[in-house]
Amino acid sequence: MGLLDFVKDIGSKLFNRDDEAADKITEHIMASNPGISDLGVTYKDGEVTLIGKTDSAEAAQKAVLMAGNVKGVTKVVPKIDIIEAASAGKDAASALEPSNVEYYVIASGDTLSKIAQKYYHDANQYQRIFEANREVIKDPDLIYPGQKIRIPLNAN
Known part of the structure; x- marks a missing residue:
């Protein structure tokens, strides 16, 4: 997206x-x-x-x-x-829209851990997503369906 x-x-x-x-x-x-x-x-x-x-x-x-x-x-x-x-x-x-970033729209039931599992195959990498979106996500436990975030794809 x-x-x-x-x-x-x-x-x-x-x-x-x-x-x-x-x-x-x-x-x-x-x-x-x-x-x-x-x-x-x-x-x-x-x-x-x-x-x-x-x-x-x-x-x-x-x-x-x-x-x-x-x-x-x-x-x-x-x-x-x-x-x-x-x-x-x-x-x-x-x-x-560089190749090292993907944009993701949060769906109902998503958590940053679930999103991290999907993209990085490691739910514990949720902090990476949170850090890339600090201006948009103030608390990693408070995300909402429809919210658009950045997913960094480059090596950590």
């Missing part, structure tokens, strides 16, 4: 009115800023556009997940300058 589409009725409820969505999502991302500078956020009809700069694709991925895992958001359009991608001759789209 790709990074940019989300389930509208799932996620943290940050805003009550569309006119406050951009400010609330900006505050949410900046509270756990994964490494985005000059952040700008717009919101219209469930679509969030993120503008900013970062040194790493991981920071951009996390900002997209933070914005997307908000109730009322169906899509995130990242317009983030990723310095490491540009210096490697990659475009931002390929940097956001």
Whole structure:
């Protein structure tokens, strides 16, 4: 599953009115800023556009997940300058969906241990998933169906 589409009725409820969505999502991302500078956020009809700069694709991925895992958001359009991608001759789209990361939507009955078992064949590796998603998952025991997370696939 790709990074940019989300389930509208799932996620943290940050805003009550569309006119406050951009400010609330900006505050949410900046509270756990994964490494985005000059952040700008717009919101219209469930679509969030993120503008900013970062040194790493991981920071951009996390900002997209933070914005997307908000109730009322169906899509995130990242317009983030990723310095490491540009210096490697990659475009931002390929940097956001690299081969060493998979995106996973949590299903009913999932735990981080079950997900770790599926991807790493070791339930005890759940902490690896938690660490890769600290900005999105505040407590490894509190995940919810429909939440989208990053699964790092590279060697540990």
